[in-house]
Amino acid sequence: MLSAPAYVSTFVSITRRMVSGARRGHDSDVVLREIRTAMVEQVLDCPPARTRSARAHINAAESTQQLWLLRGEVYQAISDQFGQHEAERRMALIEPLFPQQLRAPRSAFSRVKK
Structure with missing residues (x-):
């Protein structure tokens, strides 16, 4: 069992890797550029004032994991302008x-027939 300081240290280490993109060394510049471009293209027809923050975060992202976490900002900008669908x-x-490992497996509930 970990002592409290060791537990905190482990927690902080894991959190830092998640936030900074633990896969940074494995992400190629080509893949990052392709994803960045695709994400920015999705918000080009949204008001610039609404997407400025999202575009800045996308361009500053250093890993595919960070870009994955920015999908919510992109989704919100599109949804505000054009709707959820x-x-x-x-x-x-x-x-x-x-990458497949970033995409969560589908929930068992999504396979339930309606």
């Missing part, structure tokens, strides 16, 4: 660009 459609276009 259009946001879902556009996000479906960029999801395949991300």
Whole structure:
């Protein structure tokens, strides 16, 4: 069992790796550029004032993991301008660009027939 200081140290280490993109060394510049471009293209027809922050975060991202976590900002900008259906459609276009390990397996509930 870990002592409290060791537990905190481990927690901080894991959190830092998650935030900074633990896969940074494995992400090629080509893959990052392709995903960045696709994400920015999805918000080009949204008001610049609404997407300025998202575009800055996308361009500053150093890993595919960081870009994956920015999908919410992109989705929100699209949804605000064009609605949820259009946001879902556009996000479906960029999801395949991300490595499989970042994409969570589908929930058992999504397989339930309605």
